[in-house]
Amino acid sequence: MKETEKISFMQSRLxxxxESNQRxxxxxxxxxxxxxxxxxxxLLQRTKAETVSKLYDQFITKYPDWDSLHNAILFDIETFLRPAGLYKQKASRLYMLAKYMVENEGKLPKERSELNKLPFMGQYIANAVELQIFNKRMPLLDINMARVLERYFGPRKLSDIRYDPYLQDLALKIVDHSRSKEVSWAILDFSASICKKRNPLCCSCPLSKNCLYFKLHSIDC
Structure with missing residues (x-):
């Protein structure tokens, strides 16, 4: 099967x-x-969505905008985010972003080269900004999306997904769809419930027909 056909199959099936299994x-x-x-x-970086969901609404209530976050005490932000893990890193990133946004009247640069210069922006968050704010077809590529793509298509060459050209190109092709945002969310939800890191539920997988991992492991359903 051609790559374009495998991509189309994956998009439509996921x-x-x-539609029935989204979180x-x-x-x-x-x-x-x-x-x-x-x-x-x-908050979602390297943290389970279910963990973030327990404090996200409270965080937005306590710090409803960039001004309130900018005026907060860093230690208080760290304390609030402690249950989410990596709380010092996340608090520092949010604090610096708040400073930038207040100084720039809440405006985000639309050019990717400028977006990358924002404090602690990082590839994943920059992709998310372009996808959800600027409506560009960018993937929410993290280790979970990478796992789904690699099992279905084949493994990457480099250990760091941010610099692997094969995986980066593949992720862009996968979300090149009129419902780009839903494709990314579908893959993330799918990775959490079906294509799990350990003990994936291959016999319940709608992609198994064309999945390389399924074929190589000769899974008997």
Whole structure:
């Protein structure tokens, strides 16, 4: 099967699966502010969505905008985020982002080269900003999306997904779809419930027909 056909198959099957199996989180609701979107993506880095969901709404209530976050005490932000893990790193990133946003009247640069210069922006958050705020077809590529793509298509060459050209190119092709945001969310939800790191539920997988991992492991369903 050609790569384009495998991509189309994956997109259609996962979007269909997503309709009945998607997870519902506050940060996926429509009409969120840019602030709410960015906060969610920072908190989600290397942290389970279920963990973030327990404190996201409270965080937005306590710090409803960039001004309130900028005026906060860093230690207080760290204390609030402690249950989320990596709390010092996340608190520092949010604090510096708040300073930048207040100084720039809440405006985000639209050029990727300028976006990358924001304090502690990082590839993942920059992709999320372009996808959810600027409506560009960019992937929410993290280790979970990488796992799904590699099992289905084949492994990457480099250990760091940020610099692997094969995986980066593949992720862009996967989300090159009119429902780009839903494709990314579908893959992330799929990685959490079906294509899990350990003991994936291959016999319940809608992609197994064309999945390389399924074929190589000769899974008997």
């Amino acid at each position: 979007l269909k699966w997503f 519902f989180f506050s940060w996926r609701q429509p009409n969120l502010s840019n602030y709410q979107i960015i906060i969610s993506e920072v």
